[in-house]
Amino acid sequence: MNDIPTPDAAATFTIEAQDPSGARAGILRTPRGLVETPVFMPVATQASVKALDSDDLRRLAPRAMLANSYHLYLRPGVETVALAGGLHKFMDYDAFIITDSGGFQVLSLSKLREIDDEGVTFRSHLDGSKHRLTPESVIRAQAGLGSDGWTTLDECPPYPCSEADAARALDRTMRWVDRSVPAVAIERAAGAKCLFMPLFQGGLHPALRGISAAHHNSTPAEGISIGGFMVGEEKAATWGMLGETTALLRADRPRYLMGVGTPRDLWDAIACGVDMMDCVYPTRVARSGHVMTYAGKFNVTNGRFRRDFTPLDPECSCFVCARYTKAYLGHLLRCGELAAYRLLSYHNLHYMASVIADIRRAIKEGRFRSARAEFMSRYSV
Amino acid sequence: MNDIPTPDAAATFTIEAQDPSGARAGILRTPRGLVETPVFMPVATQASVKALDSDDLRRLAPRAMLANSYHLYLRPGVETVALAGGLHKFMDYDAFIITDSGGFQVLSLSKLREIDDEGVTFRSHLDGSKHRLTPESVIRAQAGLGSDGWTTLDECPPYPCSEADAARALDRTMRWVDRSVPAVAIERAAGAKCLFMPLFQGGLHPALRGISAAHHNSTPAEGISIGGFMVGEEKAATWGMLGETTALLRADRPRYLMGVGTPRDLWDAIACGVDMMDCVYPTRVARSGHVMTYAGKFNVTNGRFRRDFTPLDPECSCFVCARYTKAYLGHLLRCGELAAYRLLSYHNLHYMASVIADIRRAIKEGRFRSARAEFMSRYSV
Numbered sequence: 001m002n003d004i005p006t007p008d009a010a011a012t013f014t015i016e017a018q019d020p021s022g023a024r025a026g027i028l029r030t031p032r033g034l035v036e037t038p039v040f041m042p043v044a045t046q047a048s049v050k051a052l053d054s055d056d057l058r059r060l061a062p063r064a065m066l067a068n069s070y071h072l073y074l075r076p077g078v079e080t081v082a083l084a085g086g087l088h089k090f091m092d093y094d095a096f097i098i099t100d101s102g103g104f105q106v107l108s109l110s111k112l113r114e115i116d117d118e119g120v121t122f123r124s125h126l127d128g129s130k131h132r133l134t135p136e137s138v139i140r141a142q143a144g145l146g147s148d149g150w151t152t153l154d155e156c157p158p159y160p161c162s163e164a165d166a167a168r169a170l171d172r173t174m175r176w177v178d179r180s181v182p183a184v185a186i187e188r189a190a191g192a193k194c195l196f197m198p199l200f201q202g203g204l205h206p207a208l209r210g211i212s213a214a215h216h217n218s219t220p221a222e223g224i225s226i227g228g229f230m231v232g233e234e235k236a237a238t239w240g241m242l243g244e245t246t247a248l249l250r251a252d253r254p255r256y257l258m259g260v261g262t263p264r265d266l267w268d269a270i271a272c273g274v275d276m277m278d279c280v281y282p283t284r285v286a287r288s289g290h291v292m293t294y295a296g297k298f299n300v301t302n303g304r305f306r307r308d309f310t311p312l313d314p315e316c317s318c319f320v321c322a323r324y325t326k327a328y329l330g331h332l333l334r335c336g337e338l339a340a341y342r343l344l345s346y347h348n349l350h351y352m353a354s355v356i357a358d359i360r361r362a363i364k365e366g367r368f369r370s371a372r373a374e375f376m377s378r379y380s381v
Numbered sequence: 382m383n384d385i386p387t388p389d390a391a392a393t394f395t396i397e398a399q400d401p402s403g404a405r406a407g408i409l410r411t412p413r414g415l416v417e418t419p420v421f422m423p424v425a426t427q428a429s430v431k432a433l434d435s436d437d438l439r440r441l442a443p444r445a446m447l448a449n450s451y452h453l454y455l456r457p458g459v460e461t462v463a464l465a466g467g468l469h470k471f472m473d474y475d476a477f478i479i480t481d482s483g484g485f486q487v488l489s490l491s492k493l494r495e496i497d498d499e500g501v502t503f504r505s506h507l508d509g510s511k512h513r514l515t516p517e518s519v520i521r522a523q524a525g526l527g528s529d530g531w532t533t534l535d536e537c538p539p540y541p542c543s544e545a546d547a548a549r550a551l552d553r554t555m556r557w558v559d560r561s562v563p564a565v566a567i568e569r570a571a572g573a574k575c576l577f578m579p580l581f582q583g584g585l586h587p588a589l590r591g592i593s594a595a596h597h598n599s600t601p602a603e604g605i606s607i608g609g610f611m612v613g614e615e616k617a618a619t620w621g622m623l624g625e626t627t628a629l630l631r632a633d634r635p636r637y638l639m640g641v642g643t644p645r646d647l648w649d650a651i652a653c654g655v656d657m658m659d660c661v662y663p664t665r666v667a668r669s670g671h672v673m674t675y676a677g678k679f680n681v682t683n684g685r686f687r688r689d690f691t692p693l694d695p696e697c698s699c700f701v702c703a704r705y706t707k708a709y710l711g712h713l714l715r716c717g718e719l720a721a722y723r724l725l726s727y728h729n730l731h732y733m734a735s736v737i738a739d740i741r742r743a744i745k746e747g748r749f750r751s752a753r754a755e756f757m758s759r760y761s762v
Contacts, residue, residue, distance in 0.1 A: 047712065051719040054704060076687065076712045084690055084708060092704045306457065309465055323435060323473045327465060331428065331457045338432040338722055 012195060012222045013037075013254045013275075019368040022243065022273040025360050028064075028223075028254055030096040031148045031193040032088075035063045037254060038270045038363075040356045041098070041278040042349055046071045047081070047091045049349070050283045051342040054092040059319070060349055063095050064149075066278040069141055070102030070109070074124050074131070078144035086146025098149030098278075099142045100258065101199055102133060104227065107156045115155055117172065135176040139183035143192045149256075151225045152180040154199040159232040163205045170202040174215045181220060197223035197256055203245040204233055213248035223254040226274075230259050239268050246273040263292060263355050263379055267372045270359055282352050286344035289333045292351045296380035300330045300344070318350035393576060393603045394418075394635045394656075400749040403624065403654040406741050409445075409604075409635055411477040412529045412574040413469075416444045418635060419651045419744075421737045422479070422659040423730055427452045428462070428472045430730070431664045432723040435473040440700070441730055444476050445530075447659040450522055451483030451490070455505050455512075459525035467527025479530030479659075480523045481639065482580060483514060485608065488537045496536055498553065516557040520564035524573045530637075532606045533561040535580040540613035544586045551583040555596045562601060578604040578637060584626040585614055594629035604635040607655075611640050620649050627654040644673060644736050644760055648753045651740055663733050667725035670714045673732045677761035681711045681725070699731035 011029065018024045028035040041064045042049045042057075049057060049065070067087055072078065084090040087097055103120075106113055110122035112130075119134035138153040153176050155169040177198040184196050198221050202208030216224050226245065229238055246255055256276035257269050269277060282292060289301040293313040300312065311321035312329065320329075320343045332340035355375075362371035392410065399405045409416040422445045423430045423438075430438060430446070448468055453459065465471040468478055484501070487494055491503035493511075500515030519534040534557050536550040558579040565577050579602050583589030597605050607626065610619055627636055637657035638650050650658060663673060670682040674694040681693065692702035693710065701710075701724045713721035736756075743752035 046716045046718060047709070048716070048718040048720050053720045053724060055700065071716075075716060076708070080688055080708065080712075083688055084706065090706075090709055092709075307461055307464055319436065325465065325471075327457070327461065328428070328471055328473075331461075335427045335429070335456060337427060337429040338719060339429050339434045341719055342723065343434060 013252060015251070017364045017366070019363050019366065021271045021368055021372075022246070023270045023359070023363050023368045024273060024275065025363040026254065026275060028096075028195075028275075030064070030195060032094060032096045033063065035096050036360060037275040038266070038356060038359055039064050039276050040266060040352050041066050041276065042283070043068075043278050043280045044091065044097070045280070046075070047087060049345075050280075051287070051338075051345045052283075052349075056342070056346055057093045057095075060346065060353065062349070062353065064276065065093075065095055065097050067097050067099050067145070067147060068102070068105060069099045069138065069145065069151075070105035072099075072145055073102065073141055074126055078141045082144040082146065088146065096149060096195075097147045098195075098197065098225075098256070098276075099145055099147040099151065100225070101138050101142075101151040101153045103154040103156045103199065104258075106133070107158065115172070117175070119153065120155075135179040136183040139180050139187060142194070143187040143190075148193070149195045149197050149223070150184065152177050152198040154201055154227060156201070156227060156231075159204075161204075163207065166202060166205050167208055170208050170212055173199065173201045174212070177215065177219055195222040197221060197225045197254075200224050200226045200245075201228045203228050203241055206244070209241075209245050209248055213245065217248075217250045221253065223256060223276075224249060225256045225258055227258050229257065230261065239272055242269065242274070243272040249273075262381075263352070264376065264381075266352075266355055266359065267375060270363075271368070271372065282348035283345040286348045287341045289330070289340075289344065290348075291344060292348045294375075294378055296378070300326050301333045302330070305330045312344075312347055313351070316347065316351065316354075318347050320344070320347040320350075394633060396632070398745045398747070400744050400747065402652045402749055402753075403627070404651045404740070404744050404749045405654060405656065406744040407635065407656060409477075409576075409656075411445070411576060413475060413477045414444065416477050417741060418656040419647075419737060419740055420445050420657050421647060421733050422447045422657065423664070424449075424659050424661045425472065425478070426661070427456070428468060430726075431661075432668070432719075432726045433664075433730075437723070437727055438474045438476075441727065441734065443730070443734065445657065446474075446476055446478050448478050448480050448526070448528060449483070449486060450480045450519065450526065450528075450532075451486035453480075453526055454483065454522055455507055459522045463525040463527065469527065477530060477576075478528045479576075479578065479606075479637070479657075480526055480528040480532065481606070482519050482532045482534045484535040484537045484580065485639075487514070488539065496553070498556070500534065501536075516560040517564040520561050520568060523575070524568040524571075529575055530578050530604070531565065531575045533558050533579040535582055535608060537582070537608060537612075540585075542585075544588065547583060547586050548589055551589050551593055554580065554582045555593065558596070558600055576603040578602060578606045578635075581605050581607045581626075582609045584609050584622055587625070590622075590626050590629055594626065598629075598631045602634065604637060604657075605630060606637045606639055608639050610638065611642065620653055623650065623655070624653040630654075643762075644733070645757065645762075647733075647736060647740065648756060651744075652749070652753065663729035664726040667729045668722045670711070670721075670725065671729075672725060673729045675756075675759055677759070681707050682714045683711070686711045693725075693728055694732070697728065697732065697735075699728050701725070701728040701731075 112123040154173040157169040202212040254275040305326040308326040490506040493504040535554040538550040583593040635656040686707040689707040
């Protein structure tokens with residue numbers, strides 16, 4: 001495998017500062033420019049960060065985002081996105097876009113899931129149509145979508161799962177990573193530019209972590225996508241297991257923890273040496289009226305804000321806080337007015353970007369631990 | 382009544398050009414600045430033009446809008462809006478806002494409607510709570526909301542309706558206009574600034590038009606709000622009846638035709654001498670995927686646009702047409718992505734503003750008839 005041309009890892013990811021806790025600040029060189037890490041990536045599941053448009057994104061200016069291969073594969077289809085000139089042109093936003101492999105969505109959304117060593121067969125949650133994914137077809141799909149960060153098809157085991165079953169799923173997932181490597185090489189030879197970030201499984205089982213990490217460390221890749229956490233395990237145990245996992249991973253590759261998380265999760269995951277995260281949390285809770293601030297999360301439809309003519313968050317510099325009051329936004333939400341979903345989503349993503357910027361600054365200034373303690377003491381859920 | 386101080390009508394409305402057809406172009410002086418007429422007013426039913434925010438409005442730049450007294454009276458309540466500093470501050474947009482009286486909504490939405498000579502009692506469509514409106518309370522409510530154009534409580538008769546019943550409703554409506562005049566004077570004495578635009582009924586019945594028009598012509602007011610059209614009557618007959626109505630109205634007051642309409646309706650109503658209109662049509666049809674263009678209306682979710690990577694309307698200069706393709710917007714709509722409702726609503730309101738600008742230019746250049754014929758020949762519904 002070592003003769004497959006890949007970008008030099010050192011040329012892809014530079015660690016600028018590392019805190020004694022394990023938290024690190026770095027720079028990721030991507031086909032779409034530099035991305036400062038740690039980074040929280042908004043989720044454009046179906047080529048749209050829910051309720052926002054590309055002008056909103058340009059104002060928020062995330063430099064990295066996640067899109068979902070499974071959803072885009074089913075609708076509008078890879079060929080349509082390719083004909084549009086790729087995801088960036090399709091959705092009119094230029095940033096590093098990583099696509100997941102669909103393994104998790106096949107597990108959680110589709111009506112049928114038959115896995116064999118070659119790949120997975122499933123029925124669409126939209127229309128029941130039958131589809132087949134293989135490690136190779138998933139790489140081709142990501143090349144067709146034109147995303148910049150590529151993951152690999154994995155067998156995402158259900159939770160809870162016996163160690164024996166997890167070992168079987170991990171074995172398959174690792175062989176699928178191996179099959180993805182030449183598939184990536186083929187796309188690169190055809191001109192595709194990407195960071196290859198194969199999917200990691202097995203982290204919840206101590207005996208499997210070492211196997212999985214060793215396999216990843218020897219796979220030619222620019223980064224690693226850590227799946228299989230936050231799937232239902234007790235959250236108190238997550239960070240311990242995650243820390244034991246990242247300790248086994250080579251330090252020179254960016255670590256992307258998939259599907260995480262809340263503001264507290266950001267600090268905790270980054271303390272474990274995670275560099276990249278994504279989550280629908282800020283936009284999902286926004287649509288039910290939840291506002292994120294440094295003092296914690298509250299629901300603006302609560303009756304006590306009916307005549308509160310102050311901004312959502314007096315510490316916030318976003319345009320929503322500059323223009324609107326809690327009373328107005330609560331009114332819009334009670335009325336089901338669509339504008340409110342956008343405005344709260346924007347504020348919450350602005351807040352997450354602000355938290356990540358704070359974290360990065362704290363790491364670079366060597367005060368991550370105290371900054372984290374200070375954040376936690378203020379943030380009430 | 383003549384000793385009640387009102388702004389000089391000539392100082393409020395200036396007709397700049399009148400076409401032989403009856404179409405007229407003018408300038409309305411309002412407490413929020415000048416409004417060029419004819420004008421199409423977006424509808425902010427619940428203090429929000431559906432799916433848009435105030436930055437969107439600033440970009441679209443409507444100089445006049447409608448908000449609904451009935452809805453705002455029930456939610457968030459007049460007092461809350463007053464405490465917010467009025468509608469303009471509440472929704473963060475500065476333009477001439479006219480409020481309707483709620484008479485039509487009481488007829489069409491509320492669960493109970495008991496009308497007597499003093500006012501109307503109804504139950505809220507939201508929670509069944511019982512409410513009482515009188516001509517005086519409706520003026521007070523509009524003063525509390527801080528709107529700039531005030532209408533009067535009317536008895537909106539159902540359609541169809543016998544001439545005898547319509548005459549009884551008109552009689553009551555006219556007496557309510559008379560009672561509104563001193564109520565407006567009280568608010569003005571307390572500092573309120575408004576254009577008083579009492580509500581006209583009876584236009585569908587030839588024998589009543591003259592009575593209603595004569596009453597309005599002698600009422601101290603800055604304009605007239607024409608209700609009772611487009612309530613279910615045959616549309617082919619509407620324009621004839623409307624033209625016969627406006628012919629009876631004094632020329633020096635702006636005529637606001639409530640709840641109209643489609644792009645074709647704009648031309649037809651303006652040909653009848655109407656100066657102001659409002660309608661939810663552009664935003665309502667947007668939410669079901671309909672796009673308005675000079676070539677007519679189409680639904681962008683239609684399968685034939687799945688791989689159409691051109692803008693919604695190649696003739697349009699709005700930001701939506703600059704950024705997105707039919708394929709992308711159709712995809713978002715098929716996915717139920719909220720961003721699409723906003724983007725199509727924006728485009729459709731931009732289109733309506735463009736049509737109104739064309740109409741105004743045509744009137745001023747004395748070519749309204751030919752411009753109308755040209756528009757109609759291209760616009761297919």
